Amino acid sequence: MFGQSVATMQAAVSPRVHFQVASTYDAGAEIRRAALWGLAQTPKQIPCRFFYDAEGSRLFERISELPEYYLTRTERALLEAHAAEMMGTLGDAPMLVELGCGSSYKTRLLLDEATRHGEARYVCIDISDEFLHQSVHELSTAYPRLAIEAISGEYGPALPLVPSHSHARLFVFLGSNIGNFTTGEAVEFLSRIRSIMQPADALLIGYDLVKPHEVLHAAYNDSEGITAQFNLNILCRLNRELGANFQLDGFWHEAPFDPVESRIEMWIASTREQTVSIPGIDMTIGLKQGERILTEYSHKYTLGSMANILESSGLCVQRTWTDPLNWFAVSLVRGAGART
Ligand SMILES: C[S@@+](CC[C@H](N)C(=O)[O-])C[C@H]1O[C@@H](n2cnc3c(N)ncnc32)[C@H](O)[C@@H]1O
Numbered sequence: 001m002f003g004q005s006v007a008t009m010q011a012a013v014s015p016r017v018h019f020q021v022a023s024t025y026d027a028g029a030e031i032r033r034a035a036l037w038g039l040a041q042t043p044k045q046i047p048c049r050f051f052y053d054a055e056g057s058r059l060f061e062r063i064s065e066l067p068e069y070y071l072t073r074t075e076r077a078l079l080e081a082h083a084a085e086m087m088g089t090l091g092d093a094p095m096l097v098e099l100g101c102g103s104s105y106k107t108r109l110l111l112d113e114a115t116r117h118g119e120a121r122y123v124c125i126d127i128s129d130e131f132l133h134q135s136v137h138e139l140s141t142a143y144p145r146l147a148i149e150a151i152s153g154e155y156g157p158a159l160p161l162v163p164s165h166s167h168a169r170l171f172v173f174l175g176s177n178i179g180n181f182t183t184g185e186a187v188e189f190l191s192r193i194r195s196i197m198q199p200a201d202a203l204l205i206g207y208d209l210v211k212p213h214e215v216l217h218a219a220y221n222d223s224e225g226i227t228a229q230f231n232l233n234i235l236c237r238l239n240r241e242l243g244a245n246f247q248l249d250g251f252w253h254e255a256p257f258d259p260v261e262s263r264i265e266m267w268i269a270s271t272r273e274q275t276v277s278i279p280g281i282d283m284t285i286g287l288k289q290g291e292r293i294l295t296e297y298s299h300k301y302t303l304g305s306m307a308n309i310l311e312s313s314g315l316c317v318q319r320t321w322t323d324p325l326n327w328f329a330v331s332l333v334r335g336a337g338a339r340t
Pocket of ligand 1: 049104125155
């Protein structure tokens with residue numbers, strides 16, 4: 001199925017687009033494995049990467065336009081104001097490597113810079129296969145001077161497939177995607193990126209900062225209920241892909257801020273005592289009234305706490321940009337000891 005979508009992509013888009021699938025990623029097997037493990041834990045949990053089927057990605061795009069969701073527009077304003085400086089050190093024929101690119105909406109500001117004086121390469125990695133196809137199609141039309149290599153799959157198996165380049169590469173990790181990891185996982189993940197960075201390569205990382213709790217709470221509990229739909233979409237996915245019988249009216253969305261861990265926690269709570277069968281993994285689960293399934297962490301940082309994470313990963317901050325309210329930060333980061 002993946003192989004077929006690769007062929008379709010190359011024919012339908014353009015000879016410049018090279019679409020490859022992270023070879024060790026099998027979406028069906030991954031969701032079975034994650035559900036089997038996560039729903040047997042206390043508390044029950046489903047990792048947030050399973051939010052992102054085509055519908056989940058579309059819902060995330062709607063979230064990013066919500067008035068309460070300051071993250072996207074604040075980060076975009078930083079990129080808009082400073083894209084030239086962020087890209088400045090890369091020189092000719094730059095290559096951008098984006099992890100979890102989604103629609104690449106904000107990245108276009110960097111791509112505008114990258115293609116301003118000539119050709120550039122864009123390697124984009126995302127787990128949401130169908131949405132990635134669509135994004136790449138649109139980018140290919142908008143950027144005739146851009147060679148695009150899309151890798152559909154999870155970060156881990158995708159990273160070894162990132163091509164080398166004769167000039168410096170800029171790794172790009174936006175949207176505070178890093179916040180979905182615990183501190184230990186973040187250090188492990190960033191260390192992996194560090195291990196494949198060449199001395200001239202850099203990493204541009206966007207991360208959300210600690211701010212008044214009511215602002216954080218509103219961002220993940222929007223008045224239109226789009227974040228709730230996004231959260232509950234994970235149950236629709238289990239129904240569709242594993243034949244489960246989650247009744248959506250038996251669950252609600254909760255997203256409290258935990259000040260001790262400095263993170264929003266996203267949960268799906270059961271409104272009643274109920275039993276759910278999941279034939280795809282031969283499992284039946286019981287849920288008590290009020291019992292919760294954990295779906296996502298979204299950590300909030302200070303400049304200092306992020307600098308510590310980066311330092312523990314063998315990286316050091318070269319430059320940081322923040323907005324006037326200090327709500328969001330984008331840092332340009334290099335390997336510790338690498339030349340600038
Ligand atoms: C919060 S969205 C951010 C999208 C975009 N970078 C932005 O800043 O608007 C997270 C993106 O990362 C992708 N993603 C999440 N977990 C992933 C994983 N483990 N491996 C690859 N992609 C992942 C999702 O499909 C989604 O497009």
